[in-house]
Amino acid sequence: MAHEKNPDPLREFHPHNHDHCVSDAMAAAERICASSGARLTPVRRRVLEILLEGHRPMGAYDVLGRLDEEGLGDKPPVAYRALGFLVDHGLAHRIERLNAFIACPHPEAEGHGAAFLICRGCGTVAEVTATLPDLPEGFRVERTTVEAEGLCAACTEKAA
Amino acid sequence: MAHEKNPDPLREFHPHNHDHCVSDAMAAAERICASSGARLTPVRRRVLEILLEGHRPMGAYDVLGRLDEEGLGDKPPVAYRALGFLVDHGLAHRIERLNAFIACPHPEAEGHGAAFLICRGCGTVAEVTATLPDLPEGFRVERTTVEAEGLCAACTEKAA
DNA sequence: AGAGGCAATGTTATCTTGTAACAAAATTGG
DNA sequence: CCAATTTTGTTACAAGATAACATTGCCTCT
Numbered sequence: 001m002a003h004e005k006n007p008d009p010l011r012e013f014h015p016h017n018h019d020h021c022v023s024d025a026m027a028a029a030e031r032i033c034a035s036s037g038a039r040l041t042p043v044r045r046r047v048l049e050i051l052l053e054g055h056r057p058m059g060a061y062d063v064l065g066r067l068d069e070e071g072l073g074d075k076p077p078v079a080y081r082a083l084g085f086l087v088d089h090g091l092a093h094r095i096e097r098l099n100a101f102i103a104c105p106h107p108e109a110e111g112h113g114a115a116f117l118i119c120r121g122c123g124t125v126a127e128v129t130a131t132l133p134d135l136p137e138g139f140r141v142e143r144t145t146v147e148a149e150g151l152c153a154a155c156t157e158k159a160a
Numbered sequence: 161m162a163h164e165k166n167p168d169p170l171r172e173f174h175p176h177n178h179d180h181c182v183s184d185a186m187a188a189a190e191r192i193c194a195s196s197g198a199r200l201t202p203v204r205r206r207v208l209e210i211l212l213e214g215h216r217p218m219g220a221y222d223v224l225g226r227l228d229e230e231g232l233g234d235k236p237p238v239a240y241r242a243l244g245f246l247v248d249h250g251l252a253h254r255i256e257r258l259n260a261f262i263a264c265p266h267p268e269a270e271g272h273g274a275a276f277l278i279c280r281g282c283g284t285v286a287e288v289t290a291t292l293p294d295l296p297e298g299f300r301v302e303r304t305t306v307e308a309e310g311l312c313a314a315c316t317e318k319a320a
Numbered sequence: 321a322g323a324g325g326c327a328a329t330g331t332t333a334t335c336t337t338g339t340a341a342c343a344a345a346a347t348t349g350g
Numbered sequence: 351c352c353a354a355t356t357t358t359g360t361t362a363c364a365a366g367a368t369a370a371c372a373t374t375g376c377c378t379c380t
Contacts, residue, residue, distance in 0.1 A: 009296045010296050010298055010299065013298070013299075039347085039356085039357080041357070041358090043357095043358085059336085059337080060337070060338075061336075061337075073358085073359080075359070075360060075361085076337085076338070076339080077338090077339075077340095077358090077359085077360080078358080078359080078360095080337095080338065080339075081357085081358080096256035096257055096305065096307075097256055097305055099336085099337065099338095099366095115292075115295065117295065117296075117299045117301075119299070120302070126299075128295060128296055130292065130293050130295060131293060132275075132290065132293075132306070132308065133290050133291060133292075133293055135275065135277065135288060135290060135308060136169045136170050136277075136288055138170055138173070138312070138313040139170065139173075139277045139279070139286075139308070139310055139311070139312055139313065140310045140311045140316055141277075141308040141309075141310040142280070142308075142309055142310040142311070143308070143309045143310070144306070144307070144308045144309075145256065145257055145305060145306070145307040145308075145309075146292070146304070146305070146306050147256075147304065147305040148292065148295060148299070148301040148302075148303070148304045148305075149301070149302055149303045149304075149305075150299055150300045150301040150302040150303070151299070151300045151302070152298070152299055153298040153299065156300055199327080199328080199376095201328070201329090203328095203329085219365080219366075220365095220366070220367075221365070221366075233329085233330080235330070235331060235332085236366085236367070236368080237329085237330085237331080237367090237368075237369095238329080238330080240366095240367065240368075241328085241329080259337095259365085259366065259367095
């Protein structure tokens with residue numbers, strides 16, 4: 001078999017075949033856009049690749065810098081629009097604590113409540129699924145932001 | 161007895177005696193600072209009052225505007241420093257999705273995981289306690305951000 | 321009281337992040 | 351092909367946040 005259905009939820013914190021992540025996620029993005037009719041235009045596709053290759057949260061202006069190097073645009077709305085598209089379609093997430101964006105490693109599994117583990121040592125962010133516990137009744141939740149900052153295993157050891 | 165230990169967790173969304181919230185929270189803040197040796201200086205105290213009176217998330221510049229009206233300062237660091245102090249001491253919280261700050265209604269109950277319900281209809285924010293579900297092992301969580309955006313009961317009715 | 325140290329404030333300037341608004345081009349659907 | 355819609359290009363700014371350094375006030379020790 002080619003790869004597991006449910007890989008290590010913290011693989012972001014370990015060495016792993018990252019090209020694999022990139023190609024898998026790009027293929028998933030193509031499928032998602034094809035089936036929903038959304039248009040994965042060149043800039044949008046490239047921004048997704050940049051996020052995937054970066055493999056860490058990137059600010060909108062970091063992304064814009066990359067686009068500029070490649071002649072794909074140098075004005076803020078270029079980056080913000082592409083990032084907005086990716087977030088709207090579940091292909092990327094915004095990390096509120098960091099004012100940054102990260103590619104979604106498994107966009108086809110969406111609908112789940114995503115949560116993010118942010119290592120303050122190495123800056124790595126892992127996306128995990130975490131259903132919120134019961135909140136009080138009488139409030140209709142539409143979207144959640146769940147982010148946990150702390151230390152990954154490797155950085156915990158280094159700090160000890 | 162003067163008041164309940166555990167009032168309606170969603171009281172933010174209902175009419176309630178708000179002066180009561182303010183005086184209770186200010187008294188709690190005084191106690192917390194006194195016992196920890198932190199100094200609740202005039203600007204810090206006034207910023208906390210402003211947040212409590214506003215009773216909703218306020219941007220740093222909203223707060224600064226109020227301070228300016230009162231001759232307490234007109235430069236960004238004045239507001240950011242006071243807000244930073246309040247957040248560090250658990251007297252206020254930062255709402256990441258809104259780039260805004262809100263007073264903590266029950267600062268003496270801290271240590272809990274706070275979560276915020278943000279109504280996109282009326283802009284009201286309620287703080288509730290919510291313990292995060294089990295995240296994967298191997299990551300030491302130090303701080304969490306849990307924010308849920310949606311509609312409160314009143315705004316849900318209005319929209320129907 | 322005076323001196324030294326530290327916490328808090330005052331101020332300047334700048335940096336980062338994000339968006340409104342409108343014109344031009346490309347794509348889609350009839 | 352034409353019209354409608356979406357996407358892109360661009361200008362200009364709004365909003366949010368902090369670095370750095372000077373100054374003031376507060377506490378403590380002798």
